[in-house]
Amino acid sequence: MQSLRVELGQRSYSIHIGSGIIGDTTFFAPVLSKGPVAIITDTNVAPLYLQALQNTLKALNKDSLVITLPAGEESKSLDNIQLIAGHLLSAGYGRDCTLCALGGGVVGDITGFAAAVYQRGVACVQIPTTLLAMVDSSVGGKTGVNHPLGKNMIGAFYQPRTVIVDTDTLDSLPEREFRSGLAEVIKYGLINDPGFFSWLEDNLDAVLARDTEALAKIIKTSCRDKADVVARDELEGGLRAILNFGHTFGHAIEAASGYGHYLHGEAVAIGMVMAADLSRRLDLLRESEQNRIFKLIKAAGLPTLAPRLETSVYLDFMKVDKKAEGGQIRFILLNSIGNALITGDVPPAAIIQTLQAFM
């Protein structure tokens, strides 16, 4: 069992990481409001872990209302916020209720947003069950839903009361989803934790075998690294942009290949390979370090090549990406492993060479 305290402005909360901790009342008792509890989950996760969570809540004398959304990104909609609020109102839930998010990033994002807006804010407990949700979406307080005109376009910053990461839930996660989450883990090493990057190089086998200790190590380190960046820039003034390493190319790859072709982390993996290549072309990053990055991403079973399309297709998507300011594409590059920089000053010819090298 490991715990980590996240300090953000006035608010702080604990992230607890361990095997079987969904079943442990210790972590729930101090954070539930005095009213009733609602669990929001999805159709894949409910049959696997809902019973365990309900048993824990029952042991604390809490009956829970369960709202099960269809699994998938389409569930992250304003319609479902309306649906959740309808269930809570019908059940007579007031401001003293607690919403528990049991699932991946989709469930976490919509539940966090529902908690932020239901009766102007109720308690939220995050119980992430995908590696991505454990290492990324459960830290930072971003919550929200999609709009037909754009992903995550409606949302709020809202911190949970606590995050309970039961590493056993990863046993059932499909391999592709697991490796996709690993891309974000590798990202933290690259942007601000060179020691962690080296550890990943040395311990990749244990991580891929989902060894309990190794999982706890990568989740704790990733959450700490992300929290460090976020704490220094909670409302996204500047530094937080380094968390988008690999995402400028990655978002363009997701869009150009048609959403759903790649998982998010897979597109980010290719994006990180490209960002490392661009960094080396601009004489920021040494070739030996670029090679280490490529090797680790490949060894993690992640893709390293984007679909072969006209470079203009990718460039157009990069320009509409929200990080493009005044038509200039903003890149997160590396000076070295563990040391990122943000720049809008990249010659278009170098971007094109990088794209061509990895298609």
Ligand code: NAD
């Ligand atoms: P997801 O929630 O759709 O989960 C992926 C799939 O795995 C789903 O089919 C789900 O039902 C299934 N699943 C979940 N846990 C499982 C388990 N333990 N065993 C078996 N199957 C399981 O997707 P995700 O990758 O977790 O999250 C993606 C979402 O997270 C996106 O909407 C993205 O915008 C959001 N996100 C938010 C933040 C943030 O800061 N708030 C950061 C990154 C991503």
Ligand code: ZN
């Ligand atoms: Zn990401």
